[in-house]
Structures are given as structure tokens and as C-alpha cells.
Amino acid sequence: MTDQRDQPSLDELAARLAEFARERDWDQFHAPKNLAMALAGEVGELLEHFQWLSEQQSANLPADVKDAVALEMADVLLYLVRLADKLDIDLNAAAVRKIGLNADKYPIEKSRGSSRKYDDRA
Amino acid sequence: MTDQRDQPSLDELAARLAEFARERDWDQFHAPKNLAMALAGEVGELLEHFQWLSEQQSANLPADVKDAVALEMADVLLYLVRLADKLDIDLNAAAVRKIGLNADKYPIEKSRGSSRKYDDRA
Amino acid sequence: MTDQRDQPSLDELAARLAEFARERDWDQFHAPKNLAMALAGEVGELLEHFQWLSEQQSANLPADVKDAVALEMADVLLYLVRLADKLDIDLNAAAVRKIGLNADKYPIEKSRGSSRKYDDRA
Amino acid sequence: MTDQRDQPSLDELAARLAEFARERDWDQFHAPKNLAMALAGEVGELLEHFQWLSEQQSANLPADVKDAVALEMADVLLYLVRLADKLDIDLNAAAVRKIGLNADKYPIEKSRGSSRKYDDRA
Numbered sequence: 001m002t003d004q005r006d007q008p009s010l011d012e013l014a015a016r017l018a019e020f021a022r023e024r025d026w027d028q029f030h031a032p033k034n035l036a037m038a039l040a041g042e043v044g045e046l047l048e049h050f051q052w053l054s055e056q057q058s059a060n061l062p063a064d065v066k067d068a069v070a071l072e073m074a075d076v077l078l079y080l081v082r083l084a085d086k087l088d089i090d091l092n093a094a095a096v097r098k099i100g101l102n103a104d105k106y107p108i109e110k111s112r113g114s115s116r117k118y119d120d121r122a
Numbered sequence: 123m124t125d126q127r128d129q130p131s132l133d134e135l136a137a138r139l140a141e142f143a144r145e146r147d148w149d150q151f152h153a154p155k156n157l158a159m160a161l162a163g164e165v166g167e168l169l170e171h172f173q174w175l176s177e178q179q180s181a182n183l184p185a186d187v188k189d190a191v192a193l194e195m196a197d198v199l200l201y202l203v204r205l206a207d208k209l210d211i212d213l214n215a216a217a218v219r220k221i222g223l224n225a226d227k228y229p230i231e232k233s234r235g236s237s238r239k240y241d242d243r244a
Numbered sequence: 245m246t247d248q249r250d251q252p253s254l255d256e257l258a259a260r261l262a263e264f265a266r267e268r269d270w271d272q273f274h275a276p277k278n279l280a281m282a283l284a285g286e287v288g289e290l291l292e293h294f295q296w297l298s299e300q301q302s303a304n305l306p307a308d309v310k311d312a313v314a315l316e317m318a319d320v321l322l323y324l325v326r327l328a329d330k331l332d333i334d335l336n337a338a339a340v341r342k343i344g345l346n347a348d349k350y351p352i353e354k355s356r357g358s359s360r361k362y363d364d365r366a
Numbered sequence: 367m368t369d370q371r372d373q374p375s376l377d378e379l380a381a382r383l384a385e386f387a388r389e390r391d392w393d394q395f396h397a398p399k400n401l402a403m404a405l406a407g408e409v410g411e412l413l414e415h416f417q418w419l420s421e422q423q424s425a426n427l428p429a430d431v432k433d434a435v436a437l438e439m440a441d442v443l444l445y446l447v448r449l450a451d452k453l454d455i456d457l458n459a460a461a462v463r464k465i466g467l468n469a470d471k472y473p474i475e476k477s478r479g480s481s482r483k484y485d486d487r488a
Contacts (some may be wrong), residue, residue: 005213007131007215007217008131008214008217009129009131012184013217013221015200016221018220020224020225023230023234024228024230024233024235025234025235026233026235026236026237028235029178030175031177031181032177032181032183033172033175033176033180034165034177034180036165036168036169036171036180037134037169037172037199039165039168040165040166040168041133041142043158043161043162043165044162046158046161046162047158047159047213049158050154050159052204053155054155055153055155057156057158058153058155058158059200059208059209061154061209066209067210069195069209070206070211070212070213070216071216071219071220071223073202073205073206073211073213073216074213074216074217074219074220075220076161076198076202077155077202077213077216077217078193078217078220078221080141080198080199080202083133083195084192085197086181087181087183087188087191087192088190089191089192089195090192091192091195091199092129092130092226093195094192094193094195094196094199095130095135095199095200096130097193097195097196098196098197098200099138099139099142099200100194100209101134102142103145104144105184106146108145108146111148112145112146112147113146113147113148113150114142115148115151118159119174
């Protein structure tokens with residue numbers, strides 16, 4: 001269910017994308033392997049917006065760049081949702097589970113102010 | 123497994139991640155530039171699961187691989203949501219807008235059964 | 245030194261790129277972190293050429309696509325060489341060393357015809 | 367031909383990798399599409415070394431990190447060389463051609479000290 005502001009859940013986005021693909025007979029292209037590649041391609045485009053910026057500049061994007069970044073991020077989300085749908089993966093459940101795993105992996109006291117733990121992971 | 127009570131919206135995921143970072147004093151590392159890189163790193167891990175599989179195999183993952191893929195996809199989603207939060211980007215709104223743009227760009231009649239349009243985009 | 249066929253070594257490519265950057269005062273942008281991102285962005289563009297193709301199609305590219313792919317691969321090589329130069333890494337030596345490590349890791353008899361070993365690595 | 371320091375050309379690296387794959391019957395996995403994905407996966411691992419570092423830190427890596435980065439970069443080079451071989455692309459020629467194209471695209475006078483041109487490209 002979406003409200004007036006059209007805030008679809010991930011399941012609703014998945015349903016819209018499935019219909020979009022079905023209408024265009026694109027399911028034949030949407031093997032998970034291919035969708036993962038398409039997702040990676042969009043992330044590459046996202047990186048290009050940030051590669052020559054300082055960290056501080058990246059936090060203060062001009063309006064036109066911010067808008068372009070938002071659309072690249074939308075592409076990433078849409079391919080991610082589509083991939084999850086094709087694999088029958090519950091993305092919300094996986095995200096909640098991952099947050100729990102991260103809480104175990106990075107205990108507050110031991111992780112405070114250090115990016116070490118990030119780097120130590122496989 | 124989550125029940126209906128734990129289907130967080132993207133906004134709720136963002137709030138949990140913001141608290142997670144604040145508790146660990148990790149905001150200092152979370153410049154958008156860095157988060158975009160971390161997102162890309164996770165996508166690289168996702169690709170590694172698919173790279174030697176056929177398209178058909180990628181649609182029929184063994185349970186253990188599917189589970190690992192789900193957690194990689196969760197990582198992608200979490201960094202994407204965190205990045206959107208730091209940039210003050212409404213990911214849901216961007217996704218809805220992008221679907222509309224794609225509908226204009228790939229008219230049903232002209233796009234049916236062809237991946238050409240995908241390739242033609244910039 | 246290059247011969248008439250202009251087959252520069254990686255060191256020669258690195259020297260040309262260093263001069264290219266110096267002439268344009270681009271060293272200020274070429275932190276290894278940034279170059280790694282730029283490299284990843286180019287790889288994303290490379291992926292986009294292959295994402296909807298079958299494996300067989302990917303081995304039989306039309307001439308125009310092959311040409312575009314060659315230039316994307318050149319971008320990847322150039323950023324890789326530039327990154328190695330900025331980090332003072334001997335890419336050739338690292339490649340030779342890696343081939344040796346892979347030979348140990350994937351013994352011929354145990355690896356024949358199996359992609360498993362690939363997947364098992366970290 | 368390699369000298370005592372074992373500085374193989376890209377062609378020589380390609381020959382070694384072809385033999386490596388043939389001995390293990392891995393050609394069946396090495397469709398260009400798959401190799402491009404494997405390349406992207408390695409680049410993802412490379413990014414992970416840099417994602418939480420400042421630009422300055424990225425230019426002053428501790429010895430153990432630098433060594434790990436060198437091996438990731440070797441992986442990138444090896445997959446790139448292998449991909450070029452499978453596609454029958456002359457990577458050296460493409461690199462030389464790309465440097466020429468870049469010289470036209472970024473004239474010294476107009477590009478000095480500006481990353482704008484980078485961002486303007488498609």
C-alpha cells in the first residue's frame with residue numbers, strides 16, 4: 001500500500017519492476033547473473049560522480065550532481081530489488097539479519113572510533 | 123525470519139544504521155565518497171558468487187550460496203540506504219521517478235523483446 | 245623506448261601517464277584512493293557491454309562493440325598502471341608472483357575442469 | 367622474451383595464463399562475460415583496501431597493506447590480459463590509442479588544474 005506521497009515498499013517496487021519487464025518481454029534477459037552485472041554497472045556510474053571529489057565535497061554536492069546521484073542510486077536500488085525478486089530473496093529480512101550480525105561483529109566498546117574492524121573482515 | 127512487525131521501511135533502516143554508526147563513532151568515516159566505495163566493494167563480492175555460473179545456474183542457487191548472496195545483497199542495501207541518508211536523498215522518491223523515466227525511455231511497443239535500448243543508453 | 249609498432253612496456257605507459265597528468269596539473273586529483281575509484285568506474289562501463297549478452301555472444305562481439313570494449317579495457321589498464329606508479333608498485337613483478345601463488349593454490353590435478361576452487365577462495 | 371628480472375610483456379603474460387587455463391581445462395569458464403565479472407570482483411576487493419582511508423593515507427600505505435594491494439592489482443591485470451586474449455584485443459595498441467584520444471579530449475591549456483573535463487565525459 002502506498003500513501004499519497006507514493007512510498008512503495010520494496011515488495012511493491014518489485015511488483016512494478018516485474019510488470020515492467022513482463023510488458024517488454026525482458027524476463028529472458030533477467031537471469032540473476034545478468035542483473036548482478038547490471039547492478040555493478042550502475043554502481044560504477046555512481047562512483048564516477050565521487051572519484052575526484054574530496055570527502056568534504058562529496059558531502060556537499062551541487063544540486064545538479066545530487067540529482068544525478070539520486071537517479072544512479074535509484075538504478076542501483078531497482079536492480080537490487082529486481083535481483084532479489086528473481087532469486088526469491090526477502091531483502092528486508094536479509095537487511096535486518098545483517099544488522100544483527102554486524103552488531104555481534106562490531107561490539108560498541110571495541111569498535112568505537114576505529115575502522116579497523118571493517119578492514120579486518122574477509 | 124521476520125514477521126510483519128519487522129518489515130522496516132527504508133527510512134527505518136536508515137535510522138537504525140545512523141544509530142549504529144553514532145554508537146561506534148563511525149560518522150567520521152562515512153563521507154558519501156567512502157560509502158559509495160564500500161557499496162561498490164560489496165557489489166564486487168556479490169559478483170564473485172555469479173561469475174562462473176551459467177545464467178541458468180544463477181537462477182537455481184544451492185541453499186548455502188543463496189544465503190550468502192542474500193547477505194551480500196543486504197550489505198549493498200544497507201550501504202545504499204546509509205549513503206542516501208548522508209546525502210539527504212529520498213531513495214523511494216528517486217526510485218519511483220526513475221521507473222517513470224524508464225517507462226518514457228523504453229516504450230512497450232518499441233522495446234519488446236529487445237535489449238538494444240538498454241545498450242543504447244549513455 | 246618503444247619500437248615502430250609502439251608496444252610500450254607498462255613502465256613506459258606509466259611514464260606517459262605521469263607526463264600527461266603533470267602537464268595538466270592533475271596530480272592533485274590522483275590520490276591512490278581516487279584512482280582506484282576511477283578504475284572501478286571504468287570496469288563498470290566495461291560490464292555494461294556484456295550484461296545482456298549470452299556467454300557465447302560475449303565471445304563473438306560485433307566489430308563496433310569490440311572496438312568500444314577495447315577502449316574501455318584501455319581505460320582500465322591506464323588507471324591500473326597509473327595507480328601502480330603512484331603507489332610505487334611493480335605491476336609486472338606482482339603479476340608474476342600472483343601466477344606463482346595461483347599455481348600453488350590450484351594444483352593441476354585437483355583443479356581440472358572445476359570452478360570450485362575459484363569459488364572457495366576468500 | 368623475459369630478462370633476468372622476469373619482466374614479461376602483456377603478450378607473454380597472456381600466453382602464461384592461456385597455458386594455466388588449458389592445463390586445468392578452465393577455458394570452458396572463461397567466456398569474456400565471465401572474465402569481465404571476475405575482473406570486476408577483483409576491483410571490488412581492491413576498493414575495500416581504500417574505502418575508509420583518507421586520500422593522504424591512501425598514498426602512504428603500511429607495508430602489509432601495500433603488499434595486499436599489489437596482489438589485488440595483479441589479479442586485475444591478469445584478468446584484464448586474459449580477457450583481451452580471449453577477445454583478440456591488442457591491449458597495448460588500445461592503450462596507446464586511448465592516450466591519443468585523451469590528449470585530444472583534454473587539451474593542456476583548457477584542462478589545467480581542473481577535474482571538470484573528467485566529469486563531463488559520458
